[in-house]
Amino acid sequence: MTLRATLRLALAALVRNKARSLLTMLGIVIGVAAVIVTVAIGAGARISVQSSIDSLGSNLIVVQPGSVTTSGARSGFGGASTLTPADGMAIASLPGVASVSPVVTVRTQVVAGGNNWQTTVSGVAPTYTFVRLQSVASGRFFSQNEVASSAKVAVLGQTVVDQLFPNGGSPLGSTIIVKGAPFSVIGVMTPLGQSAMGQDQDDTVLIPYTSAMERLTGETTVNSLLVSAASSDDVDLAQQEITQLLEQRHRIVPPQGDDFQVRNLQSIAQAASQTSAVMEFLLAGVAAVSLLVGGIGIMNIMMVSVTERTREIGLRMAVGAPGRTILHQFLTESIVLATIGGFIGVAIGLAGTALVALLARWPTAVPFQWVVASVVFAALVGIFFGYAPARKAASLHPIEALRFE
Amino acid sequence: MHVLSVRDLRKRYVLGESAVQALDGIDLTLERGEFVAIMGPSGSGKSTFMQIAGMLDTPTSGEYLFEGADVSSLNADARAAIRSRRLGFVFQAYNLLPRTTALDNVELPMVYAGVPDAQRRQTALEKMTLVGVDRLADHHPNQMSGGQQQRVAIARALVNDPALILADEPTGALDTKTSADVMRILARLNEEQGSTIMLVTHEPDIAAYAGRIVTFRDGRIVADVRNDRRAA
Ligand SMILES: Nc1ncnc2c1ncn2[C@@H]1O[C@H](COP(=O)(O)OP(=O)(O)O)[C@@H](O)[C@H]1O
Ligand SMILES: [Mg+2]
Numbered sequence: 001m002t003l004r005a006t007l008r009l010a011l012a013a014l015v016r017n018k019a020r021s022l023l024t025m026l027g028i029v030i031g032v033a034a035v036i037v038t039v040a041i042g043a044g045a046r047i048s049v050q051s052s053i054d055s056l057g058s059n060l061i062v063v064q065p066g067s068v069t070t071s072g073a074r075s076g077f078g079g080a081s082t083l084t085p086a087d088g089m090a091i092a093s094l095p096g097v098a099s100v101s102p103v104v105t106v107r108t109q110v111v112a113g114g115n116n117w118q119t120t121v122s123g124v125a126p127t128y129t130f131v132r133l134q135s136v137a138s139g140r141f142f143s144q145n146e147v148a149s150s151a152k153v154a155v156l157g158q159t160v161v162d163q164l165f166p167n168g169g170s171p172l173g174s175t176i177i178v179k180g181a182p183f184s185v186i187g188v189m190t191p192l193g194q195s196a197m198g199q200d201q202d203d204t205v206l207i208p209y210t211s212a213m214e215r216l217t218g219e220t221t222v223n224s225l226l227v228s229a230a231s232s233d234d235v236d237l238a239q240q241e242i243t244q245l246l247e248q249r250h251r252i253v254p255p256q257g258d259d260f261q262v263r264n265l266q267s268i269a270q271a272a273s274q275t276s277a278v279m280e281f282l283l284a285g286v287a288a289v290s291l292l293v294g295g296i297g298i299m300n301i302m303m304v305s306v307t308e309r310t311r312e313i314g315l316r317m318a319v320g321a322p323g324r325t326i327l328h329q330f331l332t333e334s335i336v337l338a339t340i341g342g343f344i345g346v347a348i349g350l351a352g353t354a355l356v357a358l359l360a361r362w363p364t365a366v367p368f369q370w371v372v373a374s375v376v377f378a379a380l381v382g383i384f385f386g387y388a389p390a391r392k393a394a395s396l397h398p399i400e401a402l403r404f405e
Numbered sequence: 406m407h408v409l410s411v412r413d414l415r416k417r418y419v420l421g422e423s424a425v426q427a428l429d430g431i432d433l434t435l436e437r438g439e440f441v442a443i444m445g446p447s448g449s450g451k452s453t454f455m456q457i458a459g460m461l462d463t464p465t466s467g468e469y470l471f472e473g474a475d476v477s478s479l480n481a482d483a484r485a486a487i488r489s490r491r492l493g494f495v496f497q498a499y500n501l502l503p504r505t506t507a508l509d510n511v512e513l514p515m516v517y518a519g520v521p522d523a524q525r526r527q528t529a530l531e532k533m534t535l536v537g538v539d540r541l542a543d544h545h546p547n548q549m550s551g552g553q554q555q556r557v558a559i560a561r562a563l564v565n566d567p568a569l570i571l572a573d574e575p576t577g578a579l580d581t582k583t584s585a586d587v588m589r590i591l592a593r594l595n596e597e598q599g600s601t602i603m604l605v606t607h608e609p610d611i612a613a614y615a616g617r618i619v620t621f622r623d624g625r626i627v628a629d630v631r632n633d634r635r636a637a
C-alpha cells in the first residue's frame with residue numbers, strides 16, 4: 001500500500017473520531033507549547049543580557065574598590081575607599097588601555113524650578129561618553145577644562161529631563177540644584193533604555209567628577225573607574241596590566257589581598273549567557289518530559305482506540321488488509337496525531353510567548369531550530385508510543401476481531 | 406473449473422485440556438455459478454467451514470484447492486491477498502464502518518486491492534446500483550435500516566468481482582420480509598451475474614433460494630441435495 005493511501009486511511013479514521021483525536025493530541029499540544037514558551041523566555045533573557053552588555057561595550061573593564069576589613073568584619077566589594085583619580089590617570093597611560101573615566105555616584109534629590117526628582121548623580125570625566133559608547137543628543141558634554149575647574153555643569157539623562165522639565169521645552173541653559181549647588185544644564189544624553197538588570201540607564205545626571213568630589217561627597221576617592229581597553233582582543237591583557245599597576249601603586253605585597261577588583265564585562269557577559277543557556281536547557285528538559293507524558297497519553301488512548309475498533313480491524317483484515325497495512329495505518333494515525341499536535345502546540349506556544357512578552361514585559365525570542373526540533377520530537381514521540389498499540393492492532397486475529405462485542 | 410474443492414478437511418480447536426473437533430472430514434466441491442446453502446444445527450461446524458473456505462483461518466488438516474490452487478497452508482499475508490481479490494464476505498452483523506458513508510464502505514475492499522481512486526468510485530456506484538442502494542451513497546450506517554445496511558454490505562462484497570461470495574447467516578438479524586428482499590438480491594446476482602455464492606442459514610425458507618443444500622452435523626456433511634424448486 002502506498003504512503004499516500006495509508007496517510008489517507010489514517011486521516012479518514014482520525015476525522016471520523018474528531019473528539020477522541022483532539023483528546024489524544026492534547027498531551028502533545030501542551031508539551032510542545034510548554035517547550036516553546038520556556039525556550040522563548042530563556043532565549044529572550046539570554047539575548048537581552050547579551051545585547052545590553054554589548055551596548056556597554058565589550059571593551060569595558062570596571063575597577064572597583066575591594067572589600068575592607070574593619071576589626072575583623074569584612075565589607076563587600078566597593079566597601080573600601082581606595083581608588084583615586086590619580087589611579088585612573090595612571091591606568092590611562094597603560095599601553096593596553098584606550099581611556100578611563102572615574103565614576104563618583106551620589107543618590108540625591110535634584111530640583112529644577114518647581115519640580116524635583118530623586119536620581120543618581122554621577123561625577124565622570126569627558127572620556128565617559130567614549131567608554132560607555134554613549135553620545136550626547138543635544139547640547140554638549142563637559143570638557144577637560146571644566147573638569148579641571150570643577151565647573152558646575154550638568155548633562156542630563158532623558159528620564160531626568162522628562163521628570164524635571166515636563167513641559168517639553170529644551171532644558172539647555174536651565175539651572176538644576178543638586179545638594180544646594182546650582183548646576184547649569186549643557187547637554188542631554190541619547191537614551192539607552194533599560195539595563196540587563198532592569199535599571200533605567202537614563203535616570204542619571206552627569207557632572208564633572210571633580211565637582212562631585214568637592215561639592216557632593218567631599219572625599220578624595222571615587223566609586224569606580226570605568227576603563228576602555230584598546231581593543232576587545234586585549235581586554236584580558238589590559239586587565240592584567242591594571243591589576244599589576246594598582247598593586248604597585250597601593251603597595252600590596254603577598255599574602256595581602258588586593259584592595260580593589262578588576263572585572264571585564266566580556267567575561268561577565270559570557271558567564272551570564274552560559275548560565276541562561278544552562279537554564280534554557282533545563283527548562284526545555286522539563287518541557288520535554290511533559291512531551292513524553294503526552295506520548296504516554298497517545299499510547300493510552302490509542303490502546304483504548306484499538307480495543308474499541310477491534311471489529312473495524314477485523315473487517316479491514318477480512319476484506320484483505322494484511323497485518324502490515326493495519327500496523328502502518330495505526331502507526332500513521334499516531335504519528336499524524338502527534339505531528340498535528342506538535343504544530344498546534346507550536347501555534348499555542350507562539351501565542352503564549354507573545355502574551356508573556358506583552359503582559360510580563362519579558363524579552364522573548366523563539367529560536368527556529370527549537371520549533372523544528374519540538375515538532376520532530378513530537379513526531380518521534382508519536383512513532384515511539386504509537387508502535388505498541390499499532391502492533392496490538394496488527395496482531396489481532398480477523399475472526400476473533402470480527403466476533404468482538 | 407472448481408471454485409472450491411476440499412478433501413477430508415478437519416479443524417480441531419484445543420482449549421487447554423479439552424478439544425473440539427469442529428470439522429471432522431469435509432469433502433465438498435463447488436462449481437462456478439453455484440448457489441449453495443449450508444444448513445445444520447448450531448455447533449455443527451458451519452461457521453468454522455465458512456471461515457476456512459474464506460481463508461480467514463487455516464484447517465488443522467486436509468486439502469483445500471481454491472480456483473485450482475492449494476491454499477491450505479498459505480501464510481496470513483498470502484491469504485489476505487486472495488481475500489482482497491477473489492473473495493467477498495457478507496456478515497450477519499453487516500460490519501459496516503461506523504461514521505463512514507455507504508460509498509466509502511463499499512469502496513473499502515478496493516482500497517486494499519490497490520484500485521485507483523476514480524475507478525473505485527465508479528465500481529462502487531455500479532454495484533450499489535445493482536443491489537438498489539445507490540441513492541444511499543452519502544448515508545452513514547446509523548441512518549440506514551438493517552436491510553439497507555445488509556444490501557450495502559452485499560455491494561461491498563461484490564466490488565472486487567469475487568470468485569466466491571461467502572455469507573454466514575446474512576439474514577440472521579433481519580425480519581422475514583427484509584430477509585426475503587436480501588435473498589432475492591442474492592438469487593438474482595447468482596442468476597444474472599453468475600456469482601458463486603455459499604450461504605449459511607438454519608432457516609429452510611432462506612435455504613430454499615439456493616440451488617443446492619448441504620447439511621452439516623457434528624462436523625460432517627450428512628446431506629447434499631439439489632433444490633430444483635428454488636424460491637423467487
Ligand atoms: N475459536 C474457537 N475455539 C474453540 N472452539 C470453537 C471455536 N470456534 C468454534 N468452536 C467450536 O466448534 C464447534 C463448531 O462451531 P461453529 O463452526 O461455530 O458451528 P455453527 O456455526 O454450525 O454453529 C462448536 O462446538 C464450537 O463451540
Ligand atoms: Mg455459526
